[in-house]
Amino acid sequence: MSYGFTLADIEFLTSAAGTDALAGVDALELTSATYLADVATARKLVGPNVGPVLETVLLRRKAVSKMDSPERWLFTDDALQQATPAEVAQHRAARFAGRDVHDVTCSIGMDLVYTSYTAGISVGSDLDAVRVHMARHNTGLPVLQADALRPVTRGTAILADPARRDSSGRRRWRPSDFAPPLDALADVYAGRDMAVKCAPGIDPSDVPWAREIELVSLNGSVREACLWTGSLATPGVRRRASVLRTGAEPWSITDADPDDCPVTAPSEWLIDPDGAVVRAGLVRQYAARHGLAQLDPRIAYLTGATPPAGIRAFRVVEHGRYTEKALRQELARRKVGKLEILVRGLDVDPNALRPRLRLRGAEEATVVLTRIGNTPTALLCNAVRTN
Structure with a gap:
């Protein structure tokens, strides 16, 4: 079971004492062979704050697979699992270039920080107070505690990454499998330019309000679908595939491209x-x-x-x-x-x-x-x- 962070934990972790504690525990190997002994050492080093310190060190090590420099970030286990990999976040952020953006489900701030590199003004919000405080620390940007279904900004493009509920193993995801539900987001932000990240198993017929549906893969693995509305969507394009590979130029193909191809016997x-x-x-x-x-x-x-x-x-x-x-x-x-x-x-x-x-x-x-x-x-x- 993952550790449940509190606001008091975040206050400690972001203090000078917390920084020292994190450095001391990060010096331990924390491998399967040394884990029990290292946890005992961590308790002696840190005392009653060993829980949030140990969890943060472990999560920062996990985060290396999703971002380049996680050593100063704060995470929860659930937030890290759902966080967008850096290359995917950078790819999506490029389409917000020059716009003011509100990430209405910003969680710990992964998408928010990458969007801020290309956008005009960037602001985030989340319903969870712990994640709000983590996102403020991680991004240095304004982050509010707010319900995504109760708008607190005007004139901004909207970015949303709803949490995924239990889909009971179904390959096809429905709009109601997300929190907040996809259709509720579409209703609340009707008329606004919006991008909604969701599971790649979403069926286009279930989200008729999405003007463009982009499937994104990273290093051969399909990571997400992104639903684009308003002027963020590409005119004349309903479906897009974007292929990202580390160290290579990304490329895309759409349903507006030619599709003439023969059917033949196997060739070379x-x-x-x-x-x-x-x-x-x-x-x-x-x-x-x-x-x-x-x-x-x-x-x-x-x-x-x-x-x-x-x-x-x-x-x-x-x-x-x-x-x-x-x-x-x-x-x-x-x-x-x-x-x-x-x-x-x-x-x-x-x-x-x-x-x-x-x-x-x-x-x-x-x-x-x-x-x-x-x-x-x-x-x-x-x-x-x-x-």
Whole structure:
């Protein structure tokens, strides 16, 4: 169970004594092997404030995966889990350039601080008093304690990141699965320019008020959907996929791009488009941009003679009708002992299939199991990172 911070904890953590305590505990290893001994040492160093100090040190170490310099930030565990990764926050902030912005669910201030780099005036608010005080410390910006559904600013663009309720394992998220609910935000801020961050499983038909829906991936993982309204939305664009990779230029594709692409038999290469492209329903646009073809109009695998640069693509060794027996025999013939199994469009469980294939040998391969028309198909490939 995570530690529950209080306002008194924040007062201590931001004091000179708290700064010294944090430095002392941060010098401990706090690994699985040393944890019990290190906690005992921390209690001697810090005394009754060991709880918030220890939790803050641990959360700052976790935060390194989301931001570059978390050493002076304050977090709660829940707030850190929901916080936007820095690269995604920077990407979104660029669309607020020059505007006055109010982040109405600012939490600990991750989005707020990055938006402030591009915006005119930036202000935040949150209903939780602890997070309000943390955000003030983290960002140095004005942060109010306020309900997102009771506007306290005028003339600002709105940024909202509602908390996600328990969706009971559903892949599709509904507007009511968020707090505050998405439709309530749309009603309260009707006529205002707004961006609402939400889960990538949101269905466009559930948010007809969103003029543009952007799916964003980071380093191959789909991180969020962002719902844009008013003049923040791009004219003529309803769906967008934005692909971010550390150290590479971000790129986007939209439903306004050409989508002419053929459907052909497998060629030299097989391409699995980025998840943001697939989630946004822009596979045909991606294929048209890169001169690729679809294997099947209902399946999100593409094929072509030349793969796009900077992706993980699959050079096709051979392909044919899929049966488990034929695949097992071919893998044995090729002495494949390590196999990546990718499945789309077939009811095959890779974890159940793998032991039945009885893999033996020193070779590595990837097999893609899919459907072309009504034919279950196996494509044996070698994975390659393209330049």
